[in-house]
Amino acid sequence: MSNTVPPVGRCRFCAHDRALTAHRSRLDGLLRLLCTPCWSAVTLTEERGDNVTWPSGHTEEAAQVEGGLW
Numbered sequence: 001m002s003n004t005v006p007p008v009g010r011c012r013f014c015a016h017d018r019a020l021t022a023h024r025s026r027l028d029g030l031l032r033l034l035c036t037p038c039w040s041a042v043t044l045t046e047e048r049g050d051n052v053t054w055p056s057g058h059t060e061e062a063a064q065v066e067g068g069l070w
Contacts, residue, residue: 013038013055027051 006019011034018035025032026046032054034042042052 007033009033011035011038013042015055025052 006021008017009020010017011020012032013034014037016035020033020035021039023032023034023039023042024030025042045052
């Protein structure tokens with residue numbers, strides 16, 4: 001017997017690298033990948049009728065490349 005293992009990646013809410021689950025927001029209908037603790041917190045918040053404040057996109061510094069080209 002083989003169970004499906006959830007993908008590992010960066011959570012859209014807390015930005016930690018963890019196993020992810022898809023969550024479709026009730027407010028805007030967007031599908032986001034969240035870790036289990038964030039998925040639970042967001043789902044409960046939306047079920048209460050409260051709005052979730054989604055963090056803005058996370059940016060990472062690009063590595064410097066000699067000559068300025070990739």
